[in-house]
Amino acid sequence: MNLRFLSTPSGTPLANGRKLSHSPHMQINTLIIGAGAAGLMCAAHSGPKTMVVDHAKAAGEKIRISGGGKCNFTNMYAEPQNFLSANPHFCKSALSRYTQWDFIEMVAAAGIPYHEKTLGQLFCDTSAKDIIKLLKTEARGADIRLNTSVEHIAKAENGFDVALMHEGKLTSVSTANLVVATGGKSIPKMGATDFGYRIARQFDIDVLPTRAGLVPLTFGQDIMEALKPMAGVSLNARVSCNGAAFEEGLLITHRGLSGPSILQASSYWHEKDSLFLHLEPALDIVQALKDQRQQAGRMAVHTALGAHLPSKLANYIIEIAGLSGNLADQSDNDLAQLEAVLTELEMRPTGSEGYRTAEVTLGGVNTDALNSKTMESRTVPGLYFIGEVVDVTGWLGGYNFQWAWSSGWAAGTAIAG
Template identity: 40%
Template sequence: MNVDAIIIGGGACGLMCAVQAGMLGKRVIILEKSEKPGKKILISGGGRCNYTNIYIEGDEYISNNPNFLKSAFKQWTVEDTIQFFETYGLTGEEKTLGQLFPTNKNAKDVVKIFTQLCDELGQDIICNAHIIEVKNLDNGFEVIYNAGIKEEKLKAPKLVIATGGLPISKMGATDYALKFATKLGLKIQPTAPALVPLTITGKDADWYAKLSGNSVFCRVSNDKISFEEQILFTHWGLSGPAILQISSYWRPGEYINLDFLPDRSIQEIIENERINNGKWLLSTLLNKFFTKKFTESIGLYLPLEKQLANLNKDDIEKIQRTIHHFKVKPAGDKGYDKAEVMRGGIDTAELSSKTLECKTAPGLYFGGECLDVTGWLGGYNFQWAWASGYVIAQNL
């Protein structure tokens, strides 16, 4: 086949790259390991696909070189993403913290836009394609793969690796990009699950398990950053948006802090209420802010049956510390199968920030999650996938 490029990986980055290349009159072929393209798109946002975030500034990404993103995000902005999808009939509505979801549509419609465009632009998508070998030729690349009964070969002057990260294996995730890069001698930043629930073990495990299903709006923080969103207690530990966010900045052995009443002072609340409601029990006051189940559980550490008027200085200090500075030392995380994304990846120093071409292998490009670029929860990682796919397409 006479093609300008071969794209390995039919996820968000690979699909955007194929479409944008087609719009420039370039012919590409996508080789996708799974039985259909965009599988991770399809499960994102509970099947609704939070496809970007209107508040992206660039600081919401973790990378050994955060400045690496600037060029790609100048070339393909959030406004470009919004306009692209609107052009093909998909408008967005803002949810929590700038997250954009399709209006009256879902993740299937997002994938459908790409597959229809690929079809219209003559871009082939070969599914169930298992890569056997990639050869670096004098005039390009040869990819040997199996998509059925026998081995097939493709040759092209350009090669794009957009195979994603390690989450989620049942969605077809592999370490292909990392292995391929390692074979080329490229540096890899240490990888780990990110945007992932955290586990609690040991003597405190039962306390969390008994609260399973309870959700609390909370400020979750460590010495690096803080997030204010819901946390969810589970039978194995903690989840919910704020926990997923902090997990990207958490390292084993570290504590995180939970503030169950962010932007309020429990001490001031007690002082105000004891003037007119001094006979209230502490439990009565806490039930104004939390579920009865949560109040009962947190009562393990507090004098719930004391009247507000009878709380002494030590009591109030203990309440203040428990409500605003609840220390948690997670045992670990739930691993790649429960993680939204991978932290770390191919070191960005190996690529041109303007083109995403490998500095030591001309004609080879990497994009999307396999790079050392990890965004926050809420559409940030999709925006990186769209932007990197666009940038690569401009340079094929």
């Protein structure tokens, strides 16, 4: 492998004058880049002489803000089918060897109070900081260095030589194992970078195209003009996209559509695809209107629909269905037309809010390049990729943290032997 120089986005390339040979040198067993969910979990299991570095000023920042500050730390029903990947089988090994029940046991043993919110999603009762504290305690044997950037990585005979920069001072580290746990590109203002993908490319490891996932979707001007007056309206909906369907809350915002059902569908959405919305799927709205037609035929049809849907949305739906007048004026055909709009409303997003608000990054390090039991590169011994930087992306609901725990555990225990 040829030596290549790599600089962090904010860092000065080492090639620019500074001499690594004059900096303090450390010999360690494992260097983990990224003190997030996966990196801390790996550090808790990777054994002696582990160092974790992160350019952020605090560890586990995404954990801290997750789940509205309460961290949806796993899902009781986590299964491989809750994850997207070019190879849907890859995640099976790690998820089955370190399961949600293993993590729940660790949380319970630490006395952290938690509860199920909905659909198997487990949240802390008090604060997401409880999970960060737990991980830091579990990883207490590791040397965690914050505000530290990676200036240079080179393959050495028995591992890697890495140059680290902290407060303007360089340290050179020789490590047998290098674990890349730098996460995805979501929320750049919290320190997210493409660094992990760049490290993969440095070692000729394939990176699949990335895109924002679990993200609000945006629409063209004509639809936005109709949606904007409805901003703030929320309801239940079944949202389908490309063969996947999610029945959860939907929220209309002044930028487009959001809410759990939309965020879930967004991970399956590609440019030019349509979403199909079934509004309030638990209700048989049209049957209710047919019954009402007998007793309250003089009620305006939009008022009658407004008893089942937020009134601004009811007016919009009536307009799309092309109805007007009273309930008694509506033929069975008219109501069938309304039913089609309520159960199969087609909406074509023009884009998403992007990495600025996305909860995850789809795509990433190609799983074909990694061993599914250990997360180690198939071509570069001692190089590992864990967490969100890998092309494994979970649904909304605690699945992404479970992937961070399972993949971090898999690499950590493999390193510790």
